Amino acid sequence: MPTVHGAFTGRPPLVTFPAYGCGMREAFHDQLDSIFQDLAEICGEVEAAVRNATAALLEGDAEGAEAVIAADAKIDRARERVEDTAFSLLSLQQPVAGDLRVVVSALRMVTELERMGDLSVHVAKIARLRVPEIAVPEEARPTIARMGAVAEDMVRRVAAIILERDVAAAIEVGRDDEEMDQLRRSSFTQLLSDNWQYGVEAAVDIALLGRYYERIADHAVSVANRVVFVVTGQFPVAVEQ
Numbered sequence: 001m002p003t004v005h006g007a008f009t010g011r012p013p014l015v016t017f018p019a020y021g022c023g024m025r026e027a028f029h030d031q032l033d034s035i036f037q038d039l040a041e042i043c044g045e046v047e048a049a050v051r052n053a054t055a056a057l058l059e060g061d062a063e064g065a066e067a068v069i070a071a072d073a074k075i076d077r078a079r080e081r082v083e084d085t086a087f088s089l090l091s092l093q094q095p096v097a098g099d100l101r102v103v104v105s106a107l108r109m110v111t112e113l114e115r116m117g118d119l120s121v122h123v124a125k126i127a128r129l130r131v132p133e134i135a136v137p138e139e140a141r142p143t144i145a146r147m148g149a150v151a152e153d154m155v156r157r158v159a160a161i162i163l164e165r166d167v168a169a170a171i172e173v174g175r176d177d178e179e180m181d182q183l184r185r186s187s188f189t190q191l192l193s194d195n196w197q198y199g200v201e202a203a204v205d206i207a208l209l210g211r212y213y214e215r216i217a218d219h220a221v222s223v224a225n226r227v228v229f230v231v232t233g234q235f236p237v238a239v240e241q
Helices: 023-059 062-093 097-130 138-164 167-192 199-232
Strands: 003-005 014-016
Touching (some): 023 138, 062 097, 097 138
């Protein structure tokens, strides 16, 4: 069972594993560390996808949208590599207790990250569909732009949380998700207002975009919560299983 130092102190916890006195076990833990490095790198790809999809959406940039859609294959391949490594560890090393918790959590996290990439593609597809027009009406631009910025920031922070096993920062991401929820409520208020003058098509686009950004944030929180679980053995809040 790993020993945790510094959990809930605001400092990145140090997770140490028991000494097995075996080079094979040392290699096993090196592979565990490499999985988390890969997860953080996937976060970087997702962060770029969110940023570029939002830019394409707000600028009516068809080429930018196409680039986001094409780049999703890289995230998919990275997910497959993480899964292959994790399954190999499960079959060859037969990890128990804390080690097993780490491997299973990594599998859950990489799935969440892939879904975040897919949601960015959905945003890009709305942008591409409306070219040469811009999908987001002027009145809704500040809200959608802020949603994109919040989602991008949450993904960026999750990458650091994964690398540093930072429990305090992970819990803070969960608390900050409330801003995204407020933004989505605000977008619905705009859509239902008597002053909405952009038609049904634009309303559907805005409703979908709000859902996509909200789900990106939800997945970011879920990944952060799983880092807490890796370090402490407990979830700070309920997450989707």
